Amino acid sequence: MGWPLLLENLQVKRGGKLVLAVPRLELGAGEIMAVLGPNGAGKSTLLLTVAGILCPSQGSIRAGEMVWGPGRDPYQWRQAVTLVFQEALLVSGTVLDNVTLGLKFRGLSAREREQLAGPWLERLGLTELARRRVQDLSGGEAQRVALARALVLKPQVLLLDEPFAAVDAPTRSRLLRELRLLLKETGITTLFITHDFRELPLLADRGLVLLQGQMAQVGTVRELAERPASEAIARFFGVENLWPTGGSLPGLKELPPGLGAIPARCVRILGAKPAVAGESWLWPGKVKYVEEHWDGVYYCLLCEGLEVWGWADNQLRLQLGEQAWAVINKKQLHYIETRNSLNFLSDQEGLPG
Ligand SMILES: Nc1ncnc2c1ncn2[C@@H]1O[C@H](COP(=O)(O)OP(=O)(O)OP(=O)(O)O)[C@@H](O)[C@H]1O
Structure with missing residues (x-):
């Protein structure tokens, strides 16, 4: 089971300007939360901060026993928290090389790496592609490779920036449903960005709506669509009346x-x-x-x-x-x-x- 995540009094600046403020946000162990909001709302900033790539100017993030924030060393934090970018950042080589890259950095032998990677390749439908060079993959296949590379490391917290954005809509719906089953089985605590509120029920337990760097509302899909806290949220969710x-x-x-x-x-x-x-x-x-x-x-x-x-x-x-x-x-x-x-x-x- 993944670790619970707790963000408290978080403030993040970019280019000297305050762009994100999160007074308090709690995710239970194994919970999947969508981060929604229009362009520039602070979604990427939130993910990069939780990933230990951006350091908040104030506040803290706790995952299990670990803490990330000002004055803390991000090295250990980054071992437990894995971010999968929207553009799959793959290195040259085969699918297998990429999926086992993190395990290689952790000093595992080639045999151990292949043993650990095998089940993930299979679950993400990549077994047949294991020896294919990554430059010959479609956008959707490359995203699945990036996901397998993250999951094989058994992160406590997984961060996904628009998972399967490169895939056509019906396939994306199927992949999101499959990913939900997989994440629920492994119990990995997950935060993911989406622009599309219709994706929320496919993958998430709850959604966090960010507007202009502020937490506007947190709730289930029904709470957000049927009980929007403000006109801006109602409009974002496409409430017609x-x-x-x-x-x-x-x-x-x-x-x-x-x-x-x-x-x-x-x-x-x-x-x-x-x-x-x-x-x-x-x-x-x-x-x-x-x-x-x-x-x-x-x-x-x-x-x-x-x-x-x-x-x-x-x-x-x-x-x-x-x-x-x-x-x-x-x-x-x-x-x-x-x-x-x-x-x-x-x-x-x-x-x-
Ligand atoms: N490197 C940077 N320097 C200064 N300001 C930045 C930087 N990156 C982002 N910002 C600003 O921070 C705010 C939040 O940006 P962020 O990228 O987190 O939004 P987002 O919700 O992820 O947007 P999008 O949906 O367009 O990706 C925006 O006002 C943006 O202009």
Whole structure:
């Protein structure tokens, strides 16, 4: 089982500027956490710091008994924590040479190295490619080699920068699911970067959203998508419905000033008013937009001037301008208080150091 990871009071500067602040972040032993956020949010900075490549200007990172931070020697830390870069940094030679490189540095004999590498080559589908020269690999194969090279060292903590980014989307989904099984079996504590929140359920137990160098929210995929802590997070997760509260629609008019948020997939569109509303609000509206998918249809209704995005199965055939009903589940409409925006690093003045 990997080690638990604890980041406390972490501040990281780059080019003399504070670009990442993590007051506290805890990963349980064997937990897999995704790091999400837009460009420049601080994702790579976080990974490079946990890898012992960047030194924080303040704070500490603990893994098991070991500590990384200002004044600490990174040598031992780097033995326990392994970073796999997005661009597989392979040395010239064969796949096997690359997978066993770290073991060679640790002084193992060629025979021992091959014995240890064998199972990992097999699990990552590389056995047939073991003697192939790395310059003849596809981008996806090269990424798998980089991963095998990291896993063969049995790291306590694994850091992955956009795993399988070079692979086409369906193959990436399959590889991420397989990687999850493998990591859960070995119990390696893992932090990985992704730009795509849809990858979160494939690999991660929880996600950390970074915005402008700040921890904006930590949670499971459902918590992040259905209970976003701010408008910025809701937008990042592609929550289609973000309505200003107030007005005359039931559900919104009772809320204090802010936003009502609900993903389109959680709003049901019906062609006729149901007899019973149950735990829902029923909003009448006219069809403004239709988008057909293979497994259903997205509709946008105009309800009292608000654009309401919802989902229906393929049986429902509504035309533009037709009367329809949006069913808003009371438990799923999430209130976001807009007055409490995050204090982003760039908005702050006089930060320490
Ligand atoms: N070497 C550097 N010197 C100065 N500033 C840097 C350096 N590297 C990154 N930064 C700044 O640090 C901040 C965080 O960058 P980082 O690369 O960690 O973001 P990211 O979330 O990984 O972005 P991306 O998704 O584009 O890779 C950005 O404002 C960036 O401009």
